[in-house]
Amino acid sequence: MSPTPRKLEIITAASTLFKEKGYSAVTMRDIAKALGIKAASLYNHIKNKEEILTFIIISLAEEFIKGIALIKNRDSSSVEKLKQIITLHVEIASNNTNGMASLNNDWMHLKDELDHYLNLRVDYEDSFREIIKEGIEKNEFKNLNPDIMLFSVLSTLRSLYIWIPLKEDMDPSVLASNLSEVLLKGINK
Amino acid sequence: MSPTPRKLEIITAASTLFKEKGYSAVTMRDIAKALGIKAASLYNHIKNKEEILTFIIISLAEEFIKGIALIKNRDSSSVEKLKQIITLHVEIASNNTNGMASLNNDWMHLKDELDHYLNLRVDYEDSFREIIKEGIEKNEFKNLNPDIMLFSVLSTLRSLYIWIPLKEDMDPSVLASNLSEVLLKGINK
DNA sequence: ATCGTAAACTAACAAGCGTTAGTTAAATTT
DNA sequence: AAATTTAACTAACGCTTGTTAGTTTACGAT
Numbered sequence: 436m437s438p439t440p441r442k443l444e445i446i447t448a449a450s451t452l453f454k455e456k457g458y459s460a461v462t463m464r465d466i467a468k469a470l471g472i473k474a475a476s477l478y479n480h481i482k483n484k485e486e487i488l489t490f491i492i493i494s495l496a497e498e499f500i501k502g503i504a505l506i507k508n509r510d511s512s513s514v515e516k517l518k519q520i521i522t523l524h525v526e527i528a529s530n531n532t533n534g535m536a537s538l539n540n541d542w543m544h545l546k547d548e549l550d551h552y553l554n555l556r557v558d559y560e561d562s563f564r565e566i567i568k569e570g571i572e573k574n575e576f577k578n579l580n581p582d583i584m585l586f587s588v589l590s591t592l593r594s595l596y597i598w599i600p601l602k603e604d605m606d607p608s609v610l611a612s613n614l615s616e617v618l619l620k621g622i623n624k
Numbered sequence: 625m626s627p628t629p630r631k632l633e634i635i636t637a638a639s640t641l642f643k644e645k646g647y648s649a650v651t652m653r654d655i656a657k658a659l660g661i662k663a664a665s666l667y668n669h670i671k672n673k674e675e676i677l678t679f680i681i682i683s684l685a686e687e688f689i690k691g692i693a694l695i696k697n698r699d700s701s702s703v704e705k706l707k708q709i710i711t712l713h714v715e716i717a718s719n720n721t722n723g724m725a726s727l728n729n730d731w732m733h734l735k736d737e738l739d740h741y742l743n744l745r746v747d748y749e750d751s752f753r754e755i756i757k758e759g760i761e762k763n764e765f766k767n768l769n770p771d772i773m774l775f776s777v778l779s780t781l782r783s784l785y786i787w788i789p790l791k792e793d794m795d796p797s798v799l800a801s802n803l804s805e806v807l808l809k810g811i812n813k
Numbered sequence: 814a815t816c817g818t819a820a821a822c823t824a825a826c827a828a829g830c831g832t833t834a835g836t837t838a839a840a841t842t843t
Numbered sequence: 844a845a846a847t848t849t850a851a852c853t854a855a856c857g858c859t860t861g862t863t864a865g866t867t868t869a870c871g872a873t
Contacts, residue, residue, distance in 0.1 A: 455732070456733075457646055457648055457729070457730075458646075459645070459646055459648035459649035460733065514812065517811075540646070540729055541646075543645060543646075544649065567811075576811050577809075577811055577812070577813050579802060579805065582791070583799070583802050583806060586780070586783070587780045587806045587811075588811065590782075590783035590786075590787075591775070591776045591779040593779075593783070594782070594783070598775045602771065614772065616766075616768060617766075617768065617772060617773055617776045618811065619811060620766075620809070620812055621806070621807060621808045621809040622756075622759075622765050622766055622768070622773045622776075622777065622808060623765065623766070623808040623809055624765055624766050
């Protein structure tokens with residue numbers, strides 16, 4: 436199940452290219468060239484192009500599902516849980532900005548595992564929405580449309596992969612706490 | 625300069641497909657089929673595939689540039705200006721969710737007009753950042769890292785094209801005001 | 814009625830695509 | 844030392860790609 440080192444190198448090289456041009460615009464010859472080999476040699480390590488994308492996306496989606504499952508069942512305040520979700524996103528995105536690009540932009544090119552991915556995404560959003568609703572009930576969050584709140588926060592977190600590489604100087608924990616401030620309290624003084 | 629009606633139909637059909645699968649995964653035959661014609665017939669109306677993408681992206685980018693130029697030079701408060709930017713995004717995205725997908729995800733496939741697009745984007749972000757810095761100086765906004773504030777707000781606004789079609793019942797002006805509340809004041813009570 | 818134009822068509826192209834088959838050379842195991 | 848395995852290679856496949864050339868059809872203007 437766990438990929439061999441060489442397979443991981445292929446996946447890593449592919450991730451970089453997928454982020455630059457998107458899955459469809461990257462050819463097997465592009466990936467091979469990035470590794471200094473011929474395209475046919477890739478098939479000693481992977482089944483096909485789709486398997487590369489599937490691995491990138493599903494393993495990230497499962498990281499998020501595992502993370503939010505832990506957070507959901509803690510007995511912290513809703514504010515605390517939201518901060519932990521923000522930290523979760525910052526950590527995962529910091530470790531793999533390239534993969535996050537595919538998770539966000541290339542998921543529709545999955546075939547065998549598309550349903551699996553969509554289920555994971557719905558589960559994640561449901562858990563997130565539930566934490567927001569809980570926070571409203573417990574009077575920790577404003578009583579606004581939960582979907583708009585979810586949309587707003589999640590849009591920011593999903594875009595992290597774009598911004599993190601532009602701010603390599605910034606420590607992930609600093610980014611997470613600044614982001615918590617902005618998302619929870621807004622930018623208005 | 626302004627496209628003929630038939631050309632606009634082609635661009636519109638292409639936009640829908642580009643949103644679904646991304647520019648690279650959409651073929652000229654796909655676009656033709658959506659219009660009930662053959663691929664070769666498209667070339668009676670357009671120069672090539674790239675021209676379609678260029679039109680979609682550049683005309684949207686110029687809408688944003690024109691919008692923010694007007695807002696920048698008004699003598700409103702910074703809070704007021706930010707609300708106007710939010711309204712600008714909601715309006716443009718509501719009118720053309722398909723095109724917004726290309727603006728966000730397919731710009732790297734521009735060739736002739738890539739530099740032009742990048743210049744427009746930098747100009748837009750600079751104007752936006754300037755409004756935020758002004759708001760900090762005038763004590764209307766928190767004194768946090770302006771880039772994080774810009775990133776957070778802009779990420780939400782740039783993702784609108786995904787969420788608007790899921791919430792067709794919601795009026796654009798209601799969405800804009802709810803969004804202003806969340807982005808300015810946060811979700812924390 | 815004829816002309817000119819607009820917009821569709823068929824047919825075909827060269828290039829690039831993902832992938833397979835079969836081979837070779839080096840490293841590891843027996 | 845021999846046998847096996849690993850990971851690269853060359854060559855080629857059938858298919859799809861964007862695009863061009865040349866043709867046909869319908870229609871409004873002369």
